[in-house]
Amino acid sequence: MFRDDLLRDERILVTGGGGDLGRAMAARFLDLGASVVLCGRSPERLDAALAAPAIARHAERATALPCDLRDPAAVAAMMERIWQDGPLTVLVNNAAANFIAQTERLSARAADAILGPSLHGALYATLEAGRRWIDAGDRGTVLSILSTSARTGRAFTAPSEMAKAGLEAMTKSLAVEWGPKGIRMVAIAPGAFETETAARQLRPGAGDGDEGGFAGLAEWIPDGRLGRTDELADLAAFLLSGPAAHITGETIAIDGGAHLRSSGAEDLLRWPQEKWDAVRQRR
Numbered sequence: 324m325f326r327d328d329l330l331r332d333e334r335i336l337v338t339g340g341g342g343d344l345g346r347a348m349a350a351r352f353l354d355l356g357a358s359v360v361l362c363g364r365s366p367e368r369l370d371a372a373l374a375a376p377a378i379a380r381h382a383e384r385a386t387a388l389p390c391d392l393r394d395p396a397a398v399a400a401m402m403e404r405i406w407q408d409g410p411l412t413v414l415v416n417n418a419a420a421n422f423i424a425q426t427e428r429l430s431a432r433a434a435d436a437i438l439g440p441s442l443h444g445a446l447y448a449t450l451e452a453g454r455r456w457i458d459a460g461d462r463g464t465v466l467s468i469l470s471t472s473a474r475t476g477r478a479f480t481a482p483s484e485m486a487k488a489g490l491e492a493m494t495k496s497l498a499v500e501w502g503p504k505g506i507r508m509v510a511i512a513p514g515a516f517e518t519e520t521a522a523r524q525l526r527p528g529a530g531d532g533d534e535g536g537f538a539g540l541a542e543w544i545p546d547g548r549l550g551r552t553d554e555l556a557d558l559a560a561f562l563l564s565g566p567a568a569h570i571t572g573e574t575i576a577i578d579g580g581a582h583l584r585s586s587g588a589e590d591l592l593r594w595p596q597e598k599w600d601a602v603r604q605r606r
């Protein structure tokens with residue numbers, strides 16, 4: 324679909340690069356000639372990502388740095404370390420945290436567990452990259468991974484929807500403010516992609532034969548299926564490439580049209596209280 328050297332001149336940080344979608348994007352960027360840095364909290368998850376065949380075959384262009392994005396000093400130190408080897412050209416804000424819960428039962432700590440990485444962490448990373456690009460007069464691109472719920476809202480994951488809508492506002496605001504400085508801001512709003520954590524965090528089983536997961540979601544989606552990680556990775560690669568140079572401030576949904584019909588959580592409104600209690604008990 325793309326020329327093999329489409330991203331040859333890019334050096335890309337993928338936050339949450341040890342996760343499923345982050346790893347798929349990183350592998351695609353490497354295939355297209357980019358250098359990639361992965362970050363996340365868990366060194367084990369990062370090591371596993373680097374060892375995955377799709378990434379390991381480009382080992383000379385792939386590295387990883389553990390970093391907790393909730394800590395602004397840690398984000399600054401990571402960027403300092405990265406820039407010692409040369410500037411990034413792209414930041415992909417992919418890391419996030421999410422789980423379903425009855426919102427009135429969330430503690431402040433639980434709300435912050437979502438907003439910390441998903442909103443604040445992405446902003447810290449954007450500020451650290453943006454200020455370095457601006458100081459050096461370099462061009463740069465920020466791609467943020469949102470969710471279609473930035474448009475629809477979604478019941479039982481309100482803090483995550485607030486974070487994603489906040490990142491969409493960041494994308495539009497900085498497209499205008501930083502556009503004249505050569506910085507492009509783009510975003511992708513995925514629908515349902517059956518990653519291991521998304522299924523566990525958003526569709527946990529309640530036990531007694533109910534093991535949860537994304538089975539059943541496909542029937543709500545106009546084209547009848549979930550998204551594939553290679554499709555998301557290809558869209559990301561396009562948005563980072565030269566032919567997309569005039570696209571900024573824009574969010575592209577990739578969900579088979581699902582959000583035009585449903586936020587994807589309406590069935591949870593019918594859950595009896597006992598099921599919420601069982602899910603809470605099981606975590």
Ligand SMILES: CCCCCCCCC/C=C/C(=O)SCCNC(=O)CCNC(=O)[C@H](O)C(C)(C)COP(=O)(O)OP(=O)(O)OC[C@H]1O[C@@H](n2cnc3c(N)ncnc32)[C@H](O)[C@@H]1OP(=O)(O)O
Pocket residue numbers: 419420421422423424429430431432433434436437470483513514515516520521524525526586587588603606
């Ligand atoms: C659907 C349709 C699709 C349709 C379309 C699909 C769209 C999907 C959109 C988006 C999908 C995603 O983002 S999927 C990506 C998901 N990925 C992740 O979440 C990866 C990272 N996750 C994590 O780190 C953890 O799972 C997470 C719990 C979120 C944070 O961990 P921490 O160590 O920071 O936090 P902890 O110390 O464990 O907990 C902090 C507080 O949060 C509370 N807490 C933790 N889990 C809780 C839970 N399940 N319910 C209530 N409260 C919870 C704890 O009790 C603590 O509060 P106190 O008890 O008061 O102390």
Ligand SMILES: NC(=O)C1=CN([C@@H]2O[C@H](COP(=O)(O)OP(=O)(O)OC[C@H]3O[C@@H](n4cnc5c(N)ncnc54)[C@H](OP(=O)(O)O)[C@@H]3O)[C@@H](O)[C@H]2O)C=CC1
Pocket residue numbers: 338339340341342343344345362363364365366368390391392393416417418419420421439440444468469470471512513514515516517518519520521
């Ligand atoms: N899967 C889906 O259906 C959808 C996903 N999305 C979005 O796509 C992105 C990727 O999701 P997905 O691959 O499914 O989920 P994953 O959980 O696999 O990936 C998220 C990654 O974020 C990292 N992360 C979480 N907290 C922090 C932190 N404090 N500091 C650094 N890294 C952190 C995690 O690594 P670690 O725990 O090691 O820190 C994890 O690897 C997210 O932004 C998500 O909201 C949007 C819509 C749908």
